[in-house]
Amino acid sequence: MGDRVDVEQHRADVAELLAPLAERPVEEVPVGPDVLGRVLAQDVTAPGALPRFRNSQMDGFAVRAADVAPAAPGTPVTLPVVGDVAAAPGEPEPLEPGTAVRIMTGAPVPDGADAVVPVEDTDHHTFNGAAGTPAATVAVTRSRAVGEFVREPGSDVAAGAVVLRAGTVLAPHHVAAAAACGITRLPVLVPVSVAVVSTGSELVPPDAEPGPGQIWDANGPALEAAVRAAGARVGLRVSVPDEPEIVRVALERAAASCDLVLTTGGVSQGAYEVVKDALPEVTFRSVAMQPGGPQGLGRVGGRPVLAFPGNPVSAQVSFVVFLRDLLRRAGGLPPVDRVPAVLDGAVGSPAGRRQLLRGRWVHETGAAPRVAVVGGPGSHLVASMAAADVLIDVPAAATTLDPGAEVTTWPL
Ligand code: AMP
Ligand code: MG
Numbered sequence: 001m002g003d004r005v006d007v008e009q010h011r012a013d014v015a016e017l018l019a020p021l022a023e024r025p026v027e028e029v030p031v032g033p034d035v036l037g038r039v040l041a042q043d044v045t046a047p048g049a050l051p052r053f054r055n056s057q058m059d060g061f062a063v064r065a066a067d068v069a070p071a072a073p074g075t076p077v078t079l080p081v082v083g084d085v086a087a088a089p090g091e092p093e094p095l096e097p098g099t100a101v102r103i104m105t106g107a108p109v110p111d112g113a114d115a116v117v118p119v120e121d122t123d124h125h126t127f128n129g130a131a132g133t134p135a136a137t138v139a140v141t142r143s144r145a146v147g148e149f150v151r152e153p154g155s156d157v158a159a160g161a162v163v164l165r166a167g168t169v170l171a172p173h174h175v176a177a178a179a180a181c182g183i184t185r186l187p188v189l190v191p192v193s194v195a196v197v198s199t200g201s202e203l204v205p206p207d208a209e210p211g212p213g214q215i216w217d218a219n220g221p222a223l224e225a226a227v228r229a230a231g232a233r234v235g236l237r238v239s240v241p242d243e244p245e246i247v248r249v250a251l252e253r254a255a256a257s258c259d260l261v262l263t264t265g266g267v268s269q270g271a272y273e274v275v276k277d278a279l280p281e282v283t284f285r286s287v288a289m290q291p292g293g294p295q296g297l298g299r300v301g302g303r304p305v306l307a308f309p310g311n312p313v314s315a316q317v318s319f320v321v322f323l324r325d326l327l328r329r330a331g332g333l334p335p336v337d338r339v340p341a342v343l344d345g346a347v348g349s350p351a352g353r354r355q356l357l358r359g360r361w362v363h364e365t366g367a368a369p370r371v372a373v374v375g376g377p378g379s380h381l382v383a384s385m386a387a388a389d390v391l392i393d394v395p396a397a398a399t400t401l402d403p404g405a406e407v408t409t410w411p412l
Contacts, residue, residue: 004288007354014322017304021192021330028185031178035170038188039332044164046181049154054109057149061100062113065146076139084134102134116149192330193235195254196223199265199274201241218312219264226319231331247278255301265310268294275307289354291379292318311379317356341409344372347401354396358388
């Protein structure tokens with residue numbers, strides 16, 4: 001069959017069709033659990049300095065470093081304790097030379113004090129249980145340099161400096177930084193919304209008991225998972241019978257509410273190819289690859305639509321080869337790099353079609369990891385695919401590959 005389309009050509013055509021999806025709108029999400037996993041759309045700057053004010057890094061005594069310069073275990077310096085500063089609202093009185101104030105971690109350091117002596121380096125040893133009026137004096141047994149254990153304003157981040165970079169995939173530690181800066185909302189990319197439409201009169205939903213000739217819908221849940229893993233979201237998931245009018249209505253409805261419509265099934269050479277029948281305006285072609293040869297691309301209701309074949313292995317391979325990186329890129333995520341590997345055994349392959357075989361890493365002590373074929377080439381072999389780590393990419397021209405041959409793999 002000379003009219004098969006090359007895999008790279010189809011990849012390029014899909015990329016062109018979906019190029020507008022890369023222009024993501026931005027939305028503001030409250031700082032908290034709702035931002036988890038979202039991708040920051042812009043650099044975010046600190047509205048003010050962090051720390052906000054000069055504060056103590058230790059529980060101890062705020063002093064002038066010069067006053068305790070001679071202090072050592074054998075020659076302590078004793079100072080009057082003139083106050084007590086907790087991490088609490090308020091501003092402490094300035095510190096007079098030759099005095100000390102008891103101070104807690106995070107409490108504002110009084111003007112005039114330029115160092116904090118940790119409680120362990122004094123005759124108090126610890127403050128445990130010693131709330132209330134502090135003792136009248138403190139004997140300091142170790143000197144401290146100017147600035148020691150004093151956190152300067154802006155030493156974490158200066159006012160106006162970038163605190164979170166565009167492209168960050170937000171996690172709890174990013175929430176901590178935003179919240180500490182008093183930022184209440186973060187600008188994140190609106191994920192691509194995908195409609196997943198499984199076709200097949202034989203399909204039943206996960207919670208139903210299949211009757212004769214019926215099977216559970218594997219593609220709906222699997223593609224929903226794949227879409228989510230690629231940083232997009234599923235706006236709609238439906239399963240429709242092989243009736244062109246019903247499929248047409250479902251696809252138009254999907255197009256009205258989502259950025260991209262994804263179908264499975266009904267695109268090969270059988271007698272009941274419902275997606276082909278329902279979408280006369282879409283291009284259906286045979287791509288020179290296995291599995292995943294029959295593919296469709298075009299528009300429905302003005303939205304891009306990709307039609308994947310129905311066999312669950314074909315649908316997953318189609319997603320990995322044609323869509324995964326485009327969705328990731330649109331969502332601000334890096335592509336999944338293909339990985340070079342060395343074949344563990346021989347592979348035979350029909351000429352003229354790129355094979356994407358299921359492969360598993362083989363680790364042996366002292367040797368570089370190699371990749372072995374797992375299961376057969378059948379595109380219905382879902383359990384075999386579940387045992388795979390990668391797709392092994394066998395070039396269209398290859399008919400046999402020897403053990404030790406170098407191949408490219410697509411991580412699953
Ligand atoms: P089709 O491309 O519609 O001819 O489907 C090819 C094969 O994949 C048939 O054996 C279908 O029963 C099967 N199939 C199609 N869609 C699904 C699905 N969503 N889940 C599981 N198997 C499917
Ligand atoms: Mg079908």
